[in-house]
Amino acid sequence: MDIRKIDDTISVAPQISVDDVAEIARLGYKTLVANRPDQEEFGQPPMSDIEAAAQEHGLAWVYMPVASGNITDQDVDQFAPMIRDADKPVLAFCRSGTRCTVLWALSAARNGGVQDIFTKARNAGYDITALTPRLAQQAQRQN
Template sequence: MSDFKPIAAGFLAAGQIEPADIARAKQAGVVAVVNNRPDGEVPDQPPGDAIRAAADQAGLSYTAIPIGPNGFGLEDVEALASVLDTADGPVLGFCRTGTRSTLLWALVQAHRGRDLDEVAGEAAKAGYDVSPVRPAMEQLAARARS
């Protein structure tokens, strides 16, 4: 069972979840689940389709935005932004440890023009360091300002 760590209002991050965790997510008020882990990353991870089926059964939306070894792209940022914009409640992002989910959330916030230090502080309170994507955050924030 993975911990759901609140990153900011409307977004939680978690390490790998199991289909059984979906009921707990729903009890926590989550309305949308975002899988940031590619299927088959390790042999013992549950397949995304099993988590999708559990989310469907619980009435939660499910979106796969797999972040693999090539890292983050603008299409990933825009895909998460769309989920956050359309969700009528909290969104749970998960990957192996919650880091990729948090980094992607941070990139979305930068893309929206939020203060980068504030975004980094919110992630840090939950135990995540956004410094690996800070240069990309700065580029996205500069675009947002222009």
């Protein structure tokens, strides 16, 4: 399991397994967010199995699948309040963690501090410089 901390409220990870959920709970995460569609790739664990493990270990579960490379403003509209209102810290996962990072970055841009967003993403191992125009657009939609 490769958990990458963005800040004190959210971390991201590539695909987790059912067996990882107990460790995620032990590490103190309160909410587990799946941004990967079920059956996106052969051999991927069923989201229902991960959800059951999350519930077994006392984690809040959010299933918010987003198509890779196709994050819409509606996805950000859904992600932003979910993250704001979630029990923290949150661990969001997808295939590589990039989708979750992009969703976080676009939603965080609505609160300003775009340069800080680049820094946090880079420190977590994600280069989001290609998002510069979209981050600027989202900053115009400040909450």
